[in-house]
Amino acid sequence: MITRLWPVLALAACIHVQPTAASESESKSAPTRDYILWYRNYDNPAIRNLVELALRKTSEYGEFQIIRSEEISQGRALRELANPQSRILDIANVATSEERETFLNAIPVPVDGGLLGFRVCLVLPEQLSLFEGVSSLDDLRQRDIRIGQGAHWPDTPILEANGITVITHTRYEILFGMLRNKRFDCYARGVSEVLFDLEHNKADDLVIEPNILLAYAMPSYLFVAPDDHETAQRLQLGLERAILDGSFAVYLKNWFGRAVSSLGLDRRTVITLENPYLSEESRYVGRRTLENLERRVELLSVGD
Structure with a gap:
């Protein structure tokens, strides 16, 4: 059933790029292309596998190799991607915003089924009591x-727009130490990424708060340089083919089913936040994701 949901979402969102397949003659002569993927995405096997899936589905564009970028912050990664003189990276997966869709080339298919906007809290075990009884946005504000x-990250202005105190740093890895030092109380991580965080950041001293789920419309897209139309066309065509043949649904289940099931999303209190920073197209995609939260959890949960 999940394969029926995604063609609708993809076709509704796919406005910026109209994919065109390369001709047969071009396919035979196309050289191997290196695609430099932002290191955070490369190190995340789910995102790296999705990029590989899209590229495999478009063999007429030629052979490919995915290369890990140097370790740079998200802000610099997007600046370099937008710079026509730079070749530090070719592809990055980040949460979308209207601004990002203006200066970069977006492939508007949510890479994780929209799960990035569903967030749980990584916390210190001794801080769990702070979250007991929290059931609303007002509770979050009143307890500061x-x-x-x-x-x-686009999450930061979203949270601030909803009256939440946000503590930031430019490096993802540094935020784990800041949490340990009690600079803040909750490191809000996407449902699709939090288990990876725990397994790859030596975070045995941290726990996932078990009762609340922050939810806001925030699709996560693949982005390429504004003038790199061929890569945009190839990625979008590959994702559309994966949606239509069911392999995208298999990808979602394989990579995110365990997280959805083990985090007990169906038992959590959902606190919905507004996201005023989306384009009209992405607002529609995000709204559908929030509306279909219960069904999405059911479809992605492990088991038949």
Whole structure:
């Protein structure tokens, strides 16, 4: 059933790029292309596998190799991607915003099924009592629960627009130490990324708060340089083919089903926040994601 949801979402969102397949003659002569993927995405096997899936589905564009970029912050990664003189990276997966869709080339298919906008809190075990009984945005404000986020992440202005205190840093890795030092109370992480965080950041001393789910419309897209139309066309065509043949649904289940199931999303109190920073197209995609939260959890949960 999940394969029926995504063609609708993808076609509704796919406005910026109209993919065109390369001709057969071009396919035979196309050289191997290196695609430099932002290191944070490369190190995340789910995102790296999705990029590989899209590229495999478009063999007429030629052979490919995915290369890890140097370690740079999200803000610099997007600046370099927008710079026509730079070749530090070719592809980055980040949460979208109207501004990002203006100066970069977006492939508007939510890479994780829209789960990035569903957030849980990484916390210190001794801080769990701070979250007991929290069931609304007003509760978060009244208890002055501080949330840690990246300085250049679009989550930061979203949370601030909803009256939440946000503590930031430019580096994702540094925020774990800031949480340990009690600079903030909750490191809000996407449902699709939090288990990876725990497994790859030596975070055995941290726990996932079990009762609340922050939810806001924030699709996560692949982005390329504004003038790199061929890569945009290839990625979008590959994702559309994966949606239509069912392999995208298999990807979502394989990579995010365990997280949805183990985090117990169906038992959490959902606190919905407004996101005023989306384009009209992405607002529609995000709204559909929020509206279909219950069904999405059911479809992605492990088991038949």
